[in-house]
Amino acid sequence: MLNNKLLISVIGGHDTDIExxxxxYQVGGMVARLKAILICGGLDGVMEHAARGAxxxxxxxxxxxxxxxxxxxxxxxxxxIPTGLGYTRNTLVAGAADIIVALKxxxxxxxxxxxxxxxxxxxxxxxxxDIPGMIxxxxxxxxxxxxxxLIKE
Numbered sequence: 001m002l003n004n005k006l007l008i009s010v011i012g013g014h015d016t017d018i019e020x021x022x023x024x025y026q027v028g029g030m031v032a033r034l035k036a037i038l039i040c041g042g043l044d045g046v047m048e049h050a051a052r053g054a055x056x057x058x059x060x061x062x063x064x065x066x067x068x069x070x071x072x073x074x075x076x077x078x079x080x081i082p083t084g085l086g087y088t089r090n091t092l093v094a095g096a097a098d099i100i101v102a103l104k105x106x107x108x109x110x111x112x113x114x115x116x117x118x119x120x121x122x123x124x125x126x127x128x129x130d131i132p133g134m135i136x137x138x139x140x141x142x143x144x145x146x147x148x149x150l151i152k153e
Contacts, residue, residue, distance in 0.1 A: 006036035006151060009097035011112045012046025012128070013105030020104045021049045023126060026140035027101055028053025028061075034147060037062060039096050041089065042073045042080055046103050051076035064092045091115055099150060101143055102128040122150055 008031045012024060028050035031038045038054040040047040042063020051061045055076045063077035066089045073080035083089045087108055094100060094115040100123045102113050109128065116123045117133045124143045125134045137143050 006034060006099070007039055007097045008034070008036045008147070009039040009093050009100045009112070009116075010046065010050040010103070011040065011093060011100060011105065011109050012050075012103030013109055014043065014045035014047075016045045016049065016104070020046060020127070023140060024049035024103055025053035027103065027126070027143065028055075028059070029057040030140050030144045030147075031101075032057035032059025034144065034151075035059075039064065039093060040077075041066065041093055041108075042077050044074060046105065048074040048076060050103075062096075064089050064096065087111065094121070095119060097121065099124065099147055101126065102134070104128055122146075 010027055024046040032054040037060045039062045042065045054061050061077050062079045063073045065072050065082045066086045068082050068084035070080035070082045090112045094112040100116040102125045113123055123134045124146055125136050135146055
């Protein structure tokens with residue numbers, strides 16, 4: 001943890017349905033209520049809904065962007081970090097966090113999950129990929145309970 005501040009990456013796809021968008025928003029709010037900093041890929045879809053949830057709950061957001069222009073970040077990102085790395089930036093999204101919360105997504109989300117698990121970081125999946133080593137839950141509230149248990153350890 002950076003200066004005892006919990007860093008939580010919320011990962012998931014660009015293309016989201018209403019259920020996943022609502023879930024991302026709830027997870028973002030949960031991150032803020034935990035007084036953690038939300039890290040994401042900074043663009044649209046799950047990233048935007050999670051960042052909006054965090055901001056509306058008074059939290060701080062960081063977007064690690066694939067492009068070189070910080071103006072690519074969604075409106076809810078406080079600290080845009082342009083990388084110019086494309087999908088390689090997924091390594092940073094996974095690596096920067098203490099805990100990762102994975103929502104529905106495709107190959108990019110899968111790569112972030114793999115990187116986080118390889119780094120032995122806790123990965124909580126909510127209706128996402130089901131991979132050995134992940135902690136599977138069904139709701140943002142259940143993810144919050146898991147996170148609270150992890151930070152007490």
